Amino acid sequence: MQRRTFLQSFAVAGALAALPMSIRSGFAATAGAISVKDLPALEGDLTLYLGRGEGGLYEKVLDAIRQRNPKLNLQIRRGATAALANTIVAESQAGVRRADLFWAVDTGSIGMITDAGLARPLPKDFNEQLKPGFRYPRWSPVTGRIRTLPYNTERLTADKVPDDIMALADSDLSIGWAPAYASFQSFLTAMRILEGEKATLSWIKGVSKHAKSYAGELGVVMAVERGEVDLGFANHYYTLRLKAGKPDAKVDLAYTKSDAGCLVNASGILALSDGDLPFNFMRYLLSAEVQAYLSSEAYEIPLVKGVKSPTGLPELSTLTPPDLDLRKLADLRPTLNLMREAGVL
Amino acid sequence: MSSYTASKSLYKSVFGAIALGLSVTSLSFNVQANGQITDQVNHLKDHLSEYSEEVSWLEEKYDGLVTRYEAKGTEAVDTQELINYWEEVNFHSAIETQYIPLYATIWQHIYGIKTGIENGDDAKKVRQHQRELTQTFWQALGAVKLAAHYQDKGVIDKIKTTDKAPTSAPEIITDIEKRLDKVVAKYAEQLTEVATTMVHDTYMERFEGIEGALIEQDASLVEALEKDFNVTLPQAIENGKSVDEVRSIVDTMKKKLDNAQSLLEKAEQNRKDVF
Numbered sequence: 001m002q003r004r005t006f007l008q009s010f011a012v013a014g015a016l017a018a019l020p021m022s023i024r025s026g027f028a029a030t031a032g033a034i035s036v037k038d039l040p041a042l043e044g045d046l047t048l049y050l051g052r053g054e055g056g057l058y059e060k061v062l063d064a065i066r067q068r069n070p071k072l073n074l075q076i077r078r079g080a081t082a083a084l085a086n087t088i089v090a091e092s093q094a095g096v097r098r099a100d101l102f103w104a105v106d107t108g109s110i111g112m113i114t115d116a117g118l119a120r121p122l123p124k125d126f127n128e129q130l131k132p133g134f135r136y137p138r139w140s141p142v143t144g145r146i147r148t149l150p151y152n153t154e155r156l157t158a159d160k161v162p163d164d165i166m167a168l169a170d171s172d173l174s175i176g177w178a179p180a181y182a183s184f185q186s187f188l189t190a191m192r193i194l195e196g197e198k199a200t201l202s203w204i205k206g207v208s209k210h211a212k213s214y215a216g217e218l219g220v221v222m223a224v225e226r227g228e229v230d231l232g233f234a235n236h237y238y239t240l241r242l243k244a245g246k247p248d249a250k251v252d253l254a255y256t257k258s259d260a261g262c263l264v265n266a267s268g269i270l271a272l273s274d275g276d277l278p279f280n281f282m283r284y285l286l287s288a289e290v291q292a293y294l295s296s297e298a299y300e301i302p303l304v305k306g307v308k309s310p311t312g313l314p315e316l317s318t319l320t321p322p323d324l325d326l327r328k329l330a331d332l333r334p335t336l337n338l339m340r341e342a343g344v345l
Numbered sequence: 346m347s348s349y350t351a352s353k354s355l356y357k358s359v360f361g362a363i364a365l366g367l368s369v370t371s372l373s374f375n376v377q378a379n380g381q382i383t384d385q386v387n388h389l390k391d392h393l394s395e396y397s398e399e400v401s402w403l404e405e406k407y408d409g410l411v412t413r414y415e416a417k418g419t420e421a422v423d424t425q426e427l428i429n430y431w432e433e434v435n436f437h438s439a440i441e442t443q444y445i446p447l448y449a450t451i452w453q454h455i456y457g458i459k460t461g462i463e464n465g466d467d468a469k470k471v472r473q474h475q476r477e478l479t480q481t482f483w484q485a486l487g488a489v490k491l492a493a494h495y496q497d498k499g500v501i502d503k504i505k506t507t508d509k510a511p512t513s514a515p516e517i518i519t520d521i522e523k524r525l526d527k528v529v530a531k532y533a534e535q536l537t538e539v540a541t542t543m544v545h546d547t548y549m550e551r552f553e554g555i556e557g558a559l560i561e562q563d564a565s566l567v568e569a570l571e572k573d574f575n576v577t578l579p580q581a582i583e584n585g586k587s588v589d590e591v592r593s594i595v596d597t598m599k600k601k602l603d604n605a606q607s608l609l610e611k612a613e614q615n616r617k618d619v620f
Contacts (some may be wrong), residue, residue: 060616
């Protein structure tokens with residue numbers, strides 16, 4: 001199985017040649033992330049389909065882009081990400097296109113659009129600002145989230161937490177999980193793709209013997225902190241946010257190595273119409289300012305080179321997420337079947 | 346009396362409109378609907394006399410039914426009529442879309458009468474529910490008149506048939522509170538499964554989106570609300586607690602949510618700019 005190791009890459013020379021002069025200068029100055037000061041002004045009409053995301057922070061970003069670009073007429077349609085993806089496909093089948101852009105909180109919905117052949121190919125230079133492993137021809141990741149093992153620091157030490165996700169099935173640790181939660185199901189889908197159905201079914205059955213279920217993954221993290229369970233499965237930002245509000249919280253993060261336990265999933269954006277405007281809008285989301293804002297305020301992982309990870313999280317280059325085309329996470333049905341077979345749904 | 350059945354059955358097939366708190370500052374309709382709502386609710390003033398007639402008719406009908414029970418007992422009464430009367434009138438959708446707490450109370454007393462009669466309770470107890478039901482009908486008519494006034498002034502938005510998701514954290518909390526009022530209404534209507542689903546959906550589709558920001562402000566508040574959403578409220582519904590008990594849990598949750606709203610508004614003011 002191929003694994004991906006995140007190494008710092010400095011191969012930007014080729015990208016620089018393909019960029020407009022104004023963008024080139026910003027790119028060079030920040031070694032990856034481009035400042036909005038170096039981006040072209042946005043002018044014209046754009047319709048964005050926005051999947052439900054991180055509270056009001058995405059809205060703040062969009063408002064800021066609007067304010068900076070008074071000649072941009074940005075219309076936004078909001079809804080559940082999967083529902084919007086279905087709408088885009090249905091509109092296409094009906095011969096209409098209302099959206100110029102689709103910003104999705106999960107890559108499964110992105111896969112649905114790219115598989116339908118509706119996403120426009122990105123300009124050649126576009127991907128170079130993204131971190132290696134997050135470059136795709138027809139869509140751009142915006143920010144990431146990593147699967148983690150939050151553990152109770154009074155009951156465990158980091159060295160007692162297995163760095164192999166599959167080993168947890170046979171451990172004697174008490175575990176908190178949220179089987180109905182979309183992020184957990186994406187994580188299991190990654191495991192199914194990487195390890196196979198048999199191993200995943202066995203893992204689910206094994207963990208379920210010593211797991212306690214919660215409605216959501218913040219609930220998992222809080223249960224870990226209270227000491228109800230030794231550790232849990234959750235996206236990274238719940239623990240960071242809990243620790244921001246409660247610095248003495250008895251919880252810390254551990255990471256597995258090169259398996260689904262440290263999957264990095266991403267929100268993403270793609271263009272559905274031709275022309276520079278949709279892509280230039282996307283460049284704003286990848287700008288140094290927006291990436292830093294989403295890192296510091298939403299604890300999301302910047303996927304553009306040169307922007308720091310949120311406080312409390314190791315740099316992505318030190319972690320070893322699995323090598324996986326994130327669009328494959330859209331194939332959820334076999335995962336749900338396994339979960340039902342194991343009796344956890 | 347105009348027949349309400351056809352439009353009502355269509356209307357009740359969707360969750361309908363979220364309630365309007367009748368204070369000017371919170372006058373907004375945010376409809377969680379995916380079906381058609383009769384446009385009558387957007388022209389309340391044109392229908393006030395009809396609503397008044399309906400309330401008088403309802404008062405007469407419920408009074409008559411309870412009087413029959415007092416005189417002749419359970420056998421003389423078809424308790425299904427208690428439901429039919431209320432579902433027959435256009436006033437039903439007016440109050441359901443304008444002020445959900447009173448809508449919930451109406452159902453509570455209708456079922457109070459129904460259960461009392463079916464159990465052969467003392468007629469005084471049944472009569473007490475009927476009196477309170479009548480009072481609530483008139484209160485509700487007052488609320489609809491007030492809403493008609495604001496609607497006429499253009500202060501409140503039209504009820505929409507498409508989902509307009511709240512975008513900011515304070516908006517989301519306002520929406521959560523309205524949904525919780527709706528939970529009480531559906532529970533009072535004895536639609537237990539619908540009420541339970543609404544609690545779950547409110548948690549997953551709304552609260553889950555703000556709790557990350559809230560936990561940075563007050564972790565214990567999030568912990569308390571997590572328990573309310575996932576344990577206290579659903580268990581109260583599943584265990585058949587009284588409507589008043591469920592309403593009390595919701596009222597307590599709304600106080601916590603008010604606190605959350607203040608915290609998030611303050612946090613929002615202190616948040617740094619994007620550019």
